[in-house]
Amino acid sequence: MPQKSFATAINEGIAQAMDLDDSVICYGLGVTDPKAVFGTTASLEKRFGAARVFDMPTSENAMTGVAIGAALNGIKSVMTHQRVDFFLLALDQLVNSAAKWHYMFGGQNSVPITIRLIIGRGWGQGPTHSQNLQAWFAHIPGLKVVMPTTPEDAKGLLISSILDPNPVVFLEHRWLHNSIGEVPDGDFRLPLGKAKVMREGRDITIVSMSYMTIEALHAADYLEKQGVSCEVVDLRSIKPLDWETVFASTVKTGRLIALDSGFTTGSVAGEIVARVAMEKFSALRKAPARLAMPDVPEPTSIALTKGFYVRAADIAIKVLSMMDKSVDYINADLSEPDPHDVPGDWFKGPF
């Protein structure tokens, strides 16, 4: 299969959906500008025309309502925002209308909208450019919430999101955009609501999402060498959540760590720990754990973000302690990269 970046996979996903269905349109601030939202919307206007692909006024709330109105007449909008944080201005339209429209009018129509929201992190993104609010969105009945990790999943889940009859919040982590992986060409779809076992293991289940899954895989590689076999479950969909896969894996290993890229209190990880504890308590050999962001806004300075994020080392320490094994030397073996606030050498800023 061809190797592509996550950003290219997103671009292909939108183009494929627009090819398949001429009622799909794509808009958002900067969608047609020279940067094309980190390249994810490049060439779409040229290919599909200005009627279907367009820039928009700086009006997140109204433009979400516009997507709802258009959806009521069969238009499927893919709306893009450069950061999740800007989209908070649109919560009235998202929560009061998009999420409930199908329900509150007795199921007579629906609003097929895909809202792409990009999560920032590091490089001074700071308190208002880095929030992981998937738990908020998942809390609202009627919304689907998708968080791909791999380029392949990004494309397959995006096409499914666009063609889904419901509003979908599609969260892309900025640190994944330049990751490379195998991505099928053409019309490639993955079902929403299905988790993926990224790595099979015997001793402990690590449930994760989005960029945290990358850290989980690094931790699992390290722990394998220490004789601990981790099963890594990538949720892919936060709502609906694939409880069957989470339960099956936890029952198999008897231990659970839930990771979250968002704040700890009220997190998706907290929900996973709660549900597993309630429904599979007897299968657990240890109290379940969660690792998420501290309940602190992400600071800006590189000095303040040192040691701030949950990393592979934190996961490995937690896993080893749950296995009653020594946690010495981990920080030396899994040291924080320097600089720690970029996803890789390719990242030169500014955003």
Added chain:
Amino acid sequence: MTESLSINLFAKMYRIRAIEEAIAYHYPEGKMRCPVHLSIGQELIPSVFSEAIRPTDFAVSTHRGHAHYLAKGGNLNAMIAEIYGKSTGCSKGKGGSMHLIDLAVNFMGTSAIVGNSIPIGVGLALSVQLRETDQISCVFLGDGAIEEGVFYESVNFAAVRKLPVLFICENNLYSVYSPLSVRQPAGRSIANMVKAMGVEVGVADGMNIEASQGLMKRSIERVRKTGLPCFLEFSTYRWREHCGHAFDNEIGYRTPEEFLDWQQKDPLHHLEMQLIEDLSLQGLVMDIKSNVMNEVNAAFDFAETSPFPNQHEAYDNVFA
């Protein structure tokens, strides 16, 4: 105005008033177990709208949306049943008075959040532009919605994208119990403010039949012909309380004198007086009233005798 137009407008205004008066009459029985926002006193605007609009055109409205639903041709039985929470309701009991819909006449929904349906109406206009039909999209809103940011966002997008949308603002002076004086500076013209955003505007006295009818008809034709947005402001007045069936002139937010002054301008009363001056029309006016009362009574019977939804249906339709 032709005699037939006068009669049609009388019939439409009378029907809307009679339906809302019947809701007010039955509301204390406690069977309509949801908030209702009546627009008794404001019937002229939806009635002139109804005369000029096509079933294929789109419309959205607000929490005070009964009259707009009816004016667009929405099914009366389904509306009353919805307010009663019955399974035969237009939203199957999921929406109530504040969430009315009738897709058969492209009445696309109403919202309980001030300003919330404005961009949705603009989005419908965008869909019309993309699909290249000759429909227009109409957005009913009140003066309170002018104070919401989403109003400006929506008008701006309609203007920049040149969308066939007609904004119909019913300025009844109050947002719940808050008068315009605490919400907007004295002397402001809402219409002029919108005009500065590059949108054609029109203003009419919403108590004046000829002025309102003429402006509405011309504006609907204009939006259809040019495909450009237009904003209309009608002055009007709600007779009853913000939410509920009663009169509320005694609670102190408005004076009885102000209320009586507006009530004396009632276009429905004046039109009826004008029509029955012609002896040959008296019978027709009586017939219209009698037919409306029969229709209204039948709608309440329909609602009363319809079944409630099954309890498990509360869990249906979360996702499409």
